[in-house]
Amino acid sequence: MNYGELLEKRIERAGQVCVGIDPHPNLLKKWGLEQSAASVEEFGLRTVEAAADNAAAVKPQSALFECYGSKGIAALERILHEARQAGLVTILDVKRGDIGSTMAAYARAYLSVGAPLEADAITVSPYLGFGSLQPAIDLAIENGKGLYVLGLTSNPEGPEIQQAKTKNGDSVAKYVVEHAAKVNKSVCGNSHIGPVGIVAGATIGDALARQNINLSNAGVSILSPGFGAQGAGKQELARVFNGVQEKVLASASRSILMNGPTVGGLALAIQNFRSQLFE
């Protein structure tokens, strides 16, 4: 099964919702956990349990595990493994991007079958040139994995680069989307979700329309952070993604995780997030 098929199947069952696993120090404290690798593992596993029946995907934030060194990475490995066992789509938010030869190694680290940090998809940065991502694209296609390329990120600093104009007058973000669409078309004709998705924050206002970015025929899954703690809600989902809402995988971390530490509290928060956006 390729990434698009996996995601579609899971969304059909549990909705267009992704739960971020971001064990920030203040959340660990709120959950009554100390700051340690064992705690972030506990934090992640409880979140996975809560998401298992209520979300399509989980998105661990790699940085918040890397803080704890090798033990934090081991915790991340276990969480990714358990999430995949639970049938969740795993998107590792690791925002990798490097020259092609190194990108190939990053791709092997996350997108190889049986790798310790194997995920179903990862986030990648196109700012060394879209072509630098080719080794990751190739491995994703080979192994039925996915990539989410940073297109229009949810943070306020994003537009200065992402919405800057390229030589032909189009924005960098439009260029990124067009390249993603080209890959998806070559793999699956754009009628289904292809291996290359786009990160587009729910906080970007009318950026898609202003830059004439068409996501409807691009074969992309749209990973959309910005909900909850960053301020976006149902109105933004409708306005920002007018006409392409069915492609959105809405992601929230802190606004859900603040409802821990119990699995029941987290599960309810995920259900509420889903119903507030999609019902």
Ligand SMILES: O=c1ccn([C@@H]2O[C@H](COP(=O)(O)O)[C@@H](O)[C@H]2O)c(=O)[nH]1
């Ligand atoms: O454009 C982007 C890309 C990634 N993120 C990541 O998503 C979560 C958001 O957390 P919240 O607590 O829901 O704000 C976090 O891991 C970011 O690194 C993003 O916010 N925007």
